[in-house]
Each structure stands twice: as structure tokens, then as C-alpha cells.
Amino acid sequence: MQPLAERLRPQHLNELIGQEHLSGEGSILQLALTHGKIPSMILWGPPGVGKTTLANIISHTLSIPFFTLSAISSGVKEVREIIEKAKSLEAAILFIDEIHRFNKSQQDALLGAVEKGTITLIGATTENPSFEVNAALLSRCHVFVLKPLGEQGMKMLLHTAITQDEALNKFQIEIQEFEALINISGGDARKLLNLLELVVDTCFNQSPIVITNELVFTCAQKRIALYDKSGEQHYDIISAFIKSMRGSDPNAAVYWLARMIEGGEDVTFIARRMLIFASEDIGNANPNALLMANSTFDAVAKIGYPESRIILSQCAMYLATCVKSNASYMAIEDALHMVKQKGDLPVPLHLRNGVSSMMKNMGYGKNYQYDHHSEMNFAGQEFLPDAISNTTFYHPGQNAREEEIRKFLKIRWKEKYGY
Numbered sequence: 001m002q003p004l005a006e007r008l009r010p011q012h013l014n015e016l017i018g019q020e021h022l023s024g025e026g027s028i029l030q031l032a033l034t035h036g037k038i039p040s041m042i043l044w045g046p047p048g049v050g051k052t053t054l055a056n057i058i059s060h061t062l063s064i065p066f067f068t069l070s071a072i073s074s075g076v077k078e079v080r081e082i083i084e085k086a087k088s089l090e091a092a093i094l095f096i097d098e099i100h101r102f103n104k105s106q107q108d109a110l111l112g113a114v115e116k117g118t119i120t121l122i123g124a125t126t127e128n129p130s131f132e133v134n135a136a137l138l139s140r141c142h143v144f145v146l147k148p149l150g151e152q153g154m155k156m157l158l159h160t161a162i163t164q165d166e167a168l169n170k171f172q173i174e175i176q177e178f179e180a181l182i183n184i185s186g187g188d189a190r191k192l193l194n195l196l197e198l199v200v201d202t203c204f205n206q207s208p209i210v211i212t213n214e215l216v217f218t219c220a221q222k223r224i225a226l227y228d229k230s231g232e233q234h235y236d237i238i239s240a241f242i243k244s245m246r247g248s249d250p251n252a253a254v255y256w257l258a259r260m261i262e263g264g265e266d267v268t269f270i271a272r273r274m275l276i277f278a279s280e281d282i283g284n285a286n287p288n289a290l291l292m293a294n295s296t297f298d299a300v301a302k303i304g305y306p307e308s309r310i311i312l313s314q315c316a317m318y319l320a321t322c323v324k325s326n327a328s329y330m331a332i333e334d335a336l337h338m339v340k341q342k343g344d345l346p347v348p349l350h351l352r353n354g355v356s357s358m359m360k361n362m363g364y365g366k367n368y369q370y371d372h373h374s375e376m377n378f379a380g381q382e383f384l385p386d387a388i389s390n391t392t393f394y395h396p397g398q399n400a401r402e403e404e405i406r407k408f409l410k411i412r413w414k415e416k417y418g419y
Contacts, residue, residue: 005193007165008157009053011060017160018153018189019050019146029054029144033061040114040121042099042129042138045146048188051124054146055095058122065092067119071101076109083113092119099123100132107137114140128235148187154178157189161196168200172208180216195220234265238273241316245274246281250320257316267308271297274315285325285399292318325397334393345385378412392417 001007010016013030016023023030032038038058043051059066067082074096086092094110096102113119114137121141125132129143149157155178162173175181185192196211199219203209237259244252260270271293278293296315300308354364369379382389396402396409396419410419 001167003194004161004165004168004197005190007167008161008193010057013057013061016050016053016057017157018149019054022054022144022146028142033058036062038062038093038120040119040141042123042125042133042141042143043146044125044127044129044143046126046148046188048185048190048192049146049148050189051146052095052097055093055122055124059093059095062093065089066095067092068095069097071096071098071106076106079106079109083109083118086113086119093122094119095122095124097124098126100125100127100129104134107134111136111140149189149192150187151178151182154182154185154187154189154192157192158196161193168197171200171204173200173211174208175211177211177213177216180213180220181211184216184220237263238270241270242273242277242281245277245316245320246324248320248322248324250317253316253320254313257312261305261309261312264305267300267304267312268297270312271300271315274312274319277319280329281324281326282319282322283325283328283397284405285323285327285397285401287401289319289322323399323401325399325402327395327397327402331394338388338391338393342385342387345387348382348385350381351383376412380412390416392419 013023013033021027029038043054045051055068065086067085069078069082079094082092082094086094099107110119110121114121121137123129123133123141129138133141158175158178158181162168162171162175181192181195185195195216199211199216200209202219203215237256241253241256241260244250244256257270275290275293275297278289282289292315296311299311303311349363350366350368352359352364354360354362354366360366369381371377371379373379384391396406406419409417413419
């Protein structure tokens with residue numbers, strides 16, 4: 001017999017639980033299905049929230065050829081074979097599960113067919129598509145975000161299971177307590193139904209089957225601290241960890257670190273995020289933070305668990321208790337914004353390298369002042385393009401180290417940059 005989650009998979013949009021923003025009356029997807037034509041799309045959400053189910057519902061509703069690939073086991077060859085088949089059809093849908101596992105060349109193989117309408121692409125991913133789907137393909141798709149099931153949705157799903165499933169409705173099942181089922185499942189419908197089925201299978205000779213928290217924990221064998229490395233918890237917990245360090249709270253930081261360690265998170269992922277944090281949130285307020293984070297990254301990559309937990313903790317405590325500054329981060333963000341706004345401004349001639357006589361005749365390098373020939377090794381020449389001269393990108397933070405930097409800049413640039 002099929003697993004309970006597969007037996008209960010909805011066939012129609014109005015049967016989908018927990019994604020009302022997509023399935024509700026007047027939603028974009030509901031209207032598209034009503035008109036019989038859907039856009040190419042990326043379905044983004046944690047495991048067990050209905051991405052594959054939604055793709056199946058679309059296929060069932062539209063009744064057009066539907067091809068399925070898994071990015072784990074398929075590549076460009078399989079994609080091209082399906083595109084060739086689709087060329088002879090009026091319309092075709094290609095569903096690619098875990099599309100984030102396709103590399104750039106594999107994703108590029110889809111571009112032409114999606115743009116021409118040869119196929120309508122439905123990609124499913126647990127990863128942020130902004131990072132994992134290349135921009136060209138992403139621009140041709142709508143991104144629909146699927147959310148973990150809330151408590152009410154999970155209770156509805158449990159009620160549906162025990163009353164409508166042909167196997168479970170043969171038993172007299174009473175759910176006295178929901179907390180364990182809901183907390184262990186963590187918004188994952190598949191995990192919830194698998195757990196319910198496990199409990200019923202364990203107690204099949206009892207009548208009635210009374211489901212309590214203790215029974216659920218016994219059947220699950222241990223109290224599970226939810227941490228899904230491939231889903232939303234992965235991002236939520238690392239976010240809490242980073243924000244705790246940014247807020248100079250070592251106690252919260254080490255708690256969220258422990259959650260990741262207990263969940264088996266990749267040590268290099270944690271160390272990499274601390275390495276970014278050291279520059280983004282501490283920067284020149286304490287340049288040693290970057291050195292500490294880089295040493296941590298190198299160390300944990302060599303050692304692994306369980307010993308690396310100590311090194312990760314030491315670094316996290318150091319970063320959490322450092323003076324903070326995001327001045328370097330804001331400087332590059334402001335500079336990037338200026339580049340996008342002003343375009344490719346020409347490099348001033350005096351800063352160009354006149355490596356040939358022709359270049360020198362054109363003025364390349366003319367009037368450049370070699371700073372080491374000036375007092376305090378500072379000539380005070382203009383380095384920005386004329387169109388944005390005097391623009392200040394770097395504003396030193398309010399901390400002892402950067403106050404020294406501010407004084408250094410003010411002495412040299414006086415009021416040019418407003419220091």
C-alpha cells in the first residue's frame with residue numbers, strides 16, 4: 001500500500017491545505033488555472049508543504065502532457081529529450097524537482113524552450129531561488145512561495161487523514177493531544193502524516209487508539225529538536241544566530257549555534273557565515289575579528305565534529321562580544337548603488353596607466369601625483385570620476401578604532417568628504 005501522504009495527495013486546488021494565498025478564490029494561480037494557462041514558475045518552500053502536490057494539481061486540472069524530472073538524477077540530455085518531444089505538442093509542462101541542484105549550464109538548457117513557450121516550466125526548490133536559480137531563467141518565471149503549515153492547517157490535515165483515508169478510517173482513532181505531532185513535524189505535511197501512520201501502525205491492535213504526546217514521543221523514539229538542513233529552518237536558525245551576534249548577545253548566539261550543531265549542520269556553513277559576519281558587522285571596529293573567523297573556518301574544515309563545536313563556540317563568543325560596525329558593508333553597498341545609477345563613468349586621465357606613447361600623447365597618466373613624494377605621503381588629488389567627485393561612501397562607525405580612522409581622514413581630506 002502507498003504511504004499515507006501519497007494516498008492523501010490532493011487532486012484539486014480547493015483540496016490543498018495551508019496554501020490559501022495560492023489556492024484561494026481570486027489568487028493568481030487559481031485565476032490562471034481557471035483560464036487554462038499558467039506561467040512558468042518556481043515553487044519555493046521547505047519540504048512537505050505541497051510543491052510536488054501543486055504541480056500534480058496543475059497537471060490534473062489542465063490535462064496537458066506533463067513531464068517530470070528530478071535534478072538529482074537528470075541532466076541536460078534528459079532536458080533536451082523532453083524539449084524535443086514538446087515541440088510536436090501544442091502545450092507541455094515540465095516539472096523539475098529540486099531545480100536548485102541544476103548547475104548553470106543545465107539551467108541554461110531550459111531558457112530557449114521556456115522563452116518560446118515550447119514548455120511551461122515548474123521548478124520546485126527548498127533553496128532561495130535568488131541564489132540558486134540563474135537570473136536569466138528566474139526572469140522568465142513567477143516565483144510562488146509556499147509556507148510551512150500552521151497549527152490549524154495541520155489539525156485539518158490530521159482530521160482529514162483519520163476520517164477519509166480508506167486505511168485509517170477502519171480504526172477508532174482519537175487524538176487527545178496534538179502538540180507532539182505538530183512540534184515534531186514542524187509544518188511539514190509529509191512528516192506529519194508519516195508520523196501519524198507510524199503511531200497507528202504501532203498501536204493497530206488497540207481500540208480505540210488514543211493518541212497522546214507521550215505515545216507520539218514513544219513511537220518516534222526520541223524527542224526531535226527540529227532542524228531541517230534543506231528547508232526553511234536552515235535559514236531561520238542561521239538568521240537568529242547572526243542577529244544574536246549582531247546584537248552582542250553571546251547567550252542567544254551559543255543557543256542557536258547549539259541548535260545547528262545538534263541538527264548536524266555543516267561546520268563549514270556555520271564558519272562561512274561567521275566569516276562574512278566578521279567583515280559585514282564588525283569590520284574595522286576590530287579587524288582581528290576577520291582573522292579569528294578565517295582561522296576558525298580553516299580549523300573546523302580540518303577537524304569536523306564533535307571537536308569543532310568548541311572552536312565554533314569560541315569564535316561565536318568572540319564575535320558576539322566585539323564592538324560592531326557595518327561601515328565597510330554600507331560603503332560597498334552605496335558604491336554599488338552609485339555604479340548602477342551612474343553607469344560606467346570614465347576613469348580620469350591622470351589615473352590611467354600610460355603604457356604606450358600613444359596613450360601618453362592622449363594624456364594618460366598626465367599630472368598624476370605620486371603620494372610618496374608629498375608630505376605625510378599624501379598629495380590630496382582627485383580619484384573619483386568628475387561626475388561624482390566629493391561623494392562620500394565610507395562613514396567610519398562610532399567606535400574607538402574607527403574614530404582613529406575618522407581623524408586620519410579628516411586631517412588629510414579636511415572638509416572634502418565631510419569627516
